Amino acid sequence: MIVFNPDRCVGCYACQVACKVERGLPAGACGITVLSYESLDGGGERRVHYRALLCHHCADAPCVRICPVRAVTRDKNGIISVASEKCIGCRLCSLSCPHSIPSFNDRQQMTKCNLCIERIEAGLKPACVAGCPVAALEIEAPREISVRKRRGLLRKRCCL
Amino acid sequence: MEGTRVLYFDMERCVGCHACETACKIENNISIGPKWIEVVQHDVLKDDGTWTMKFMPMNCRHCAKAPCIPACPTGAIEQGADRVVLVNSRLCIGCAECLQACPFGAPQFGPGGLMEKCTLCAHRDPEAPTACEQFCPVGAIRSGRPQELSSQKRKQCLFIAAAGVTARSTGEA
Amino acid sequence: MRPEKKERMLILGAGAAGLSAADAIRSVNPDSPVTIVSGEKGLPYARMALPYYISGKIPVKGIFTGMRRDFSGRKIEYIPGDPAVGLDTHRQKVLLRSGLALEYGKLxxxxxxxxxxxxxxxxxxxxxxxxxxxxxxxLQIKRRIEHGGAIAVWGAGFVAFMAAKALAMHGRKVYLICRANRILRRVLDEGAAGLMEHALSEKGVVCLKDTNVEHIGVLKGGKKHIVLDGGRELAVDVLIVALGTRPNTGFLHETPLAGKKGLEVDEYLGTRIPGIYAAGDLALVRDCVTGERIAHALWSAAVREGRGAGLNMAGDRHQCDLSLLMNVIDLGGYGAVSVGHPLLANNTEVYQFADKAGKAYRRLVFQDRRLIGAIIVGRCTDTGFFPALIRGVPELTQARKQKILRFPWNIAPALLGL
Structure with missing residues (x-):
């Protein structure tokens, strides 16, 4: 899965551009969306935060479950993708996804992140990860994330 | 919260034998892959130029203000009155948002891809030790209420000081 | 290979609920015998996709939801074209029209x-x-309109709208005969319905509002002659009747389960007879906003309930009531979404937003510090956040509410940021 690090993101939207270029997506459709929101920090200063919305490729994905024509499927690698020629554009997937990830192209067919499967097979990182100039995006398996966090915590403890 | 149980890990005692991992897996019938408790290792360079290994078991901390709960988009993670954080696998969709939110890397994902994690051996008697505590050969894992653990640790500090041994940092409580 | 009778999981209906239930049973129980009975011949298909087939967006093979190999590969027995005609709850038997009697363990x-x-x-x-x-x-509609012709759609609900849209997309003249003063009156308010009517008329659909059919006759040559109550007359090739639905419970009339509005179920989707469950269009499930027991004839509800019922049939205790109304009305990229109860009027705070171009519209309805309903027209990028928010995940804090009202066109930052 693609992990987003909000502390690193500077809001340049390079990931969105990279995604669109890689997949040739039209206006309105993108596999990753960066949202910005403001908050006040302790000293009353305004701070801008960023958050990337991207497909988690859920194990028991609501979009797969709800698709009435079985156009959204999960392959053996756990990647959830859509067969656009089967898609009727009923938008139930986008309503059932808790992060509203599925977006629609100009032919009213659902498009979504396919984890750049062709790039991964060629030994490359997904376009958004490769295109991020500040390494705010990383592709990592859940097990790796867990081990990284657990090790990091012990390291911090040992440096005290 | 006084009445809630937590696990305390003594880094000075842990020898990295992974018995807790095995005990947890057997007790909770966990498949290959996920580790509800995991002993991690870190090599530290000492002042005299030699290396030493530090170990620490890591499980779910059952935080009072658990960040995984608001992160879960389906409301599948719940905290009971006893503060134990549990996941409802029927609501979980396996998106791993909880793992991204958790600072301890506690959420694990089984072969089905759904989240599973330490339940503090919820199926056991609330007063009985957890499986990891029971099978730790060196007593590095202790469960108890925070108040009890705190006084145990204070007593230990006094004991060490009284014995004339240089009190070393035993990690934070 | 007739399965062991007493433990058989029998599913009546091969729609969204029936197939989801079969999937759910198989996900926890790979061996128990499962039988699906369908009243219609052939393979199961998605009713929802029929308008899209008519409009030509997908071929007919695209509407099927299960293939023979899906059933045989997972050891699910599929009996098509044989509707249930009776239920004997004492002997635990379902009688099919062909005379076949199927025993069940769970139904x-x-x-x-x-x-x-x-x-x-x-x-x-x-x-x-x-x-x-x-x-x-x-198939009949598609064949009749292949070479042009006019169509009248009687009704103005979801099915009527989808039919009109599909036929207009196909380039046909369509009349929508609407009894109320607006289309989709159960799910859209005046503002949203006006926008959708305008979008429909741009596609060539004539909306005849506040009007009903007085007489229907057949002219020579097969054209249908429709007289409306205003005196207006229409001559069309096809008349599609879409005046709503009722639960298909006819075969239960001799059992204590029978009810006019549907089948009452508890929070585990069990009926009052142990071992018999109900899901989908006919299940009277508690509504998550009003708490009222109501049958939601929705694909999304059927999938959810089917899964829940399947899990419970396989021995789980999965609470699966609190259904949520949600309708998506899509018109070639211009869509409307209605979630929850946006038209409820007692003790509600209503906020309406419209953009300058008059293309996008939002109505948010709050009650007792909860969001209870929303209508979203145009700009539909954040719709997925609404169902969860109405269900209370995440909780609607005062700060979140303020933020949503300040930036109503995308509620995602308000929910993720605070």
Whole structure:
């Protein structure tokens, strides 16, 4: 899965551009969306935060479950993708996804992140990860994330 | 919260034998892959130029203000009155948002891809030790209420000081 | 290979609820014998996709939801074209029309609903007057309009709208006969309905509002002659009747389960007879906003309930009531979404937003510090956040509410940021 690090993101939207270029997506459709929101920090200063919305490729994905024509499927690698020629554009997937990830192209067919499967097979990182100039995006398996966090915590403890 | 149980890990005692991992897996019938408790290792360079290994078991901390709960988009993670954080696998969709939110890397994902994690051996008697505590050969894992653990640790500090041994940092409580 | 009788999981209905239930049973129980009985011939298909087949967006093979190998590969017995005609709850047997009696251990009633057909049309068995409910209907409509022609759609609900849209996309002249003063009056308010009507008319659909059908006759040459109550007359090739549906519970009339509005179920989707469950269009499930027991004839609800009932049939205790109304009305990229109860009027705070171009519209309805309903027209990028928010995940804090009202066109930052 693609992990987003909000502390690193500077809001340049390079990931969105990279995604669109890689997949040739039209206006309105993108596999990753960066949202910005403001908050006040302790000293009353305004701070801008960023958050990337991207497909988690859920194990028991609501979009797969709800698709009435079985156009959204999960392959053996756990990647959830859509067969656009089967898609009727009923938008139930986008309503059932808790992060509203599925977006629609100009032919009213659902498009979504396919984890750049062709790039991964060629030994490359997904376009958004490769295109991020500040390494705010990383592709990592859940097990790796867990081990990284657990090790990091012990390291911090040992440096005290 | 006084009445809630937590696990305390003594880094000075842990020898990295992974018995807790095995005990947890057997007790909770966990498949290959996920580790509800995991002993991690870190090599530290000492002042005299030699290396030493530090170990620490890591499980779910059952935080009072658990960040995984608001992160879960389906409301599948719940905290009971006893503060134990549990996941409802029927609501979980396996998106791993909880793992991204958790600072301890506690959420694990089984072969089905759904989240599973330490339940503090919820199926056991609330007063009985957890499986990891029971099978730790060196007593590095202790469960108890925070108040009890705190006084145990204070007593230990006094004991060490009284014995004339240089009190070393035993990690934070 | 007839399965062990007493433990058989019998599912009546091969729609969204029935198939989801079969999937759920198989996900926890790979061996128990599962039988699906369908009242219609052929493979199961998605009713929802029929308008898209008519409009030509997908081929007919695209509407099927299960293939023979899906069933045989997972050891699910599929009996098509043999509707249930009776239920003996004492002997735990379901009687099918062919005379076959199936014993069951657990039974799921997911026979869905059937369309209303007005008495006025009873004697008039003319080809070209039909519902848009089954594949047979869709094939008939598609064949009749292949070379042009005009179509009247009687009704202005979801099915009527989808039918009108599909036919207009196909380049046909469509009249929508709407009894109320606006289309989709159960799910849209005046503002949203106005926008959708305008978008429909741009596609060539004529919306005749506040009007009803007074008489229907058949002209020479097979054209249908429709007299409306205003005196207006229409001559069309196809009349699609879409006046709503009722639960398909006819075969239960001799059992204590029978109810006019549907089958009452508890929070585990069990009926009052142990071992019998209900899901989908006919299950009276508690609504998550009003708490009222109501049958939601929705694909999304059927999938959710089917899964829940399947899990419970396989021995789980999964609470699966609190259904949520949600409708998506898509018109070639310009869509409207209605979630929850946006038209409820007691003790509600209503906020309405419209953009300058007059293309996008939002109505948010709050009650007791909860969001209870929303209508979203145009700009539909954040719709997925609404169902969860109405269900209370995440909780609607005062800060979140303020933020949503300040930036109503995308509620995602308000929910993720605070």
């Amino acid at each position: 799921l009633v997911a026979t869905g609903s059937v369309p209303e057909y007005p008495d006025m049309l009873a004697g008039l068995d003319a080809p070209g007057i039909c519902n848009l409910w089954t594949l047979k209907d869709a």
